[in-house]
Amino acid sequence: MSRFEALRGRLRRAYESGRDSARAGRVDPDHAPGEAGVASPSSPGPVAPAAATVVGVEPPAVMHATTTSRDDVEVPHALRIAGAWSWRLIVVGIVTWALLKIIGTISIVIIPLAVALLLSALLAPAVGWLLHARLPRSLATGVVMVAGLVAVIGTLTLVVNEFIQGVPELSEKSSQGVRQIQDWLKTGPLHLSDSQLNRYIDEAQGWINGNTSKFTSGALSTAATLAEVLTGTVLVLFATFFFLRDGNRIWRFLVRLLPVKARWKVDDAGRASWATLGAYVRATVLVAFIDAVGIGIFLVIFHVPFAFPLAALVFLGAFIPIVGATLSGVVAVLVALVDSGPVTALIILGAVIGVQQVEGHVLQPLIMGRAVAIHPLAVIIGIAAGVVLAGIAGALVAVPLIAVLNTAVRRLAARTVPDTPPDAVVVASQAP
Structure with a gap:
């Protein structure tokens, strides 16, 4: 009885092994070319070889790794590269134009901040020296700012005083120079007559009189320009002070806004x-x-x-x-x-x-x-x-x-x- 049971077990295992092999052959997509698969719910009909061509059906289009449609395949490679560069350059140009417009709109703020950065870069070593001398940061920044303002105001005072003292003498010599030029125009290679000189002078005066309104409007706009200059000067002073005192903390704050990597x-x-x-x-x-x-x-x-x-x-x-x-x-x-x-x-x-x-x-x-x-x-x-x-x-x-x-x-x-x-x-x- 035991021998019969052992033979029966071997026959069952051989049957199950053959059945599993047949099922694997029907569903295996990598079967040998030329072998037809057996019809089943998962494989409803004979499987054609990979290299076979079905009559009446257009072969699939060969796709490039960088294309998404057949139209892109038919476009020359150089033209596709040029098109890709073109639209990206257009986007960069639009963004640059928008940035320039924004900067132009708020130039009254941007320019003083830029000048403050330049002054901060110039005065930062002096603040560093005072910090090494164990002065508080705010005090060191204030001392440097005050010293810089005193130097600028003193220089401007000397320039203005010397200019005021020398203007009368320079204006007199300028009149002499103008007369020398008139004499040279008469006796020089041009040989201009008095009537020609007077005509040219009259034309110059007429041009000045005709453009008086432009000069007046410019003078009126000078008041607004002066107000902008004063506003910008105040902004430069405040921005320079805070750049010198808190520049490192401001920079670290800006860096923390970026992705970690x-x-x-x-x-x-x-x-x-x-x-x-x-x-x-x-x-x-x-x-x-x-x-x-x-x-x-x-x-x-x-x-x-x-x-x-x-x-x-x-x-x-x-x-x-x-x-x-x-x-x-x-x-x-x-x-x-x-x-x-x-x-x-x-x-x-x-x-x-x-x-x-x-x-x-x-x-x-x-x-x-x-x-x-x-x-x-x-x-x-x-x-x-x-x-x-x-x-x-x-x-x-x-x-x-x-x-x-x-x-x-x-x-x-x-x-x-x-x-x-x-x-x-x-x-x-x-x-x-």
Whole structure:
């Protein structure tokens, strides 16, 4: 009986094994080509080989990994790439245009904040020195702000006093210069007659009288401009104070608004950009001071009036690289021409050109360094764009903005992992 039961068990196992193999063959999608499947509810009919072609049915379209329809497959690859770039550039252009419109609308706020950032970058080392001397942060910031205001007000007072004292003498010499020009027009190569000179003078006076309304409207708008200047000045003072006192906390607050994975990268780029801005501003101040001293020495040697105001003008103009000091130097040349004649004017012009050459080939590379080195073409384009968008203030802010963006983009594009911030708290995970 036991042998019979053992034989029966082996037969049942062989039957079940064969049945499972048959079922697996009917539902296996990877069966050999040319084998027809057995009809079942899950496989209703013979399965055609993978390479078989069904008559009357269009073969499926070959799809590219980057396409979603047959139309995209038929479009040339170069045209698809160009189209993808085009719509993305259009979106970037629209966003940039919107940002420029917003900045133009609130320029009365943006420009003072930009100037406050420049002043903060210039005065931050002084605040740091006072902090190392164990002064409270608010007191150190206040001392630096007061000292800066005293220096600016004192300089402006000296410039205004010297200008007021020299205006009568300069106006008299200007009249003499105008008469000399009239005599040259009569006796020079043009040989103009008195009637022609009078006609030209009458035309100039008629043009001035015809545009009196424009001058009046401009004078009326000057009151609004003066109010904007006063408002901007107050905003610059307050923003500079808080940037110097709470700049680090403000930056950390802004960084915390970003996703966690982007915080360290943005923090690293922001601090590198701030270092670049500080280096740029301090180097620009030093270069401007050297330009003003160099041109001012020649003005004093040749007894050109307004030597100190003209040197101060050169100092301010040097904050606009390449073109600022040159334009302010032209004013000094014109004053020398009116006061001392063409020979002195040519000497002052040579001094201005020489100082500019020393600045461009010695001072800029030596003082600025490679950290804030910008190609001259980028400088010219940035200044032109700044003048178009925001006038003189735009020209003043354009170059430091380019320097900061240059550093920020380079740090963000770098593949290196930024260093751990000094105030970061690293929490070790517990062992399982």
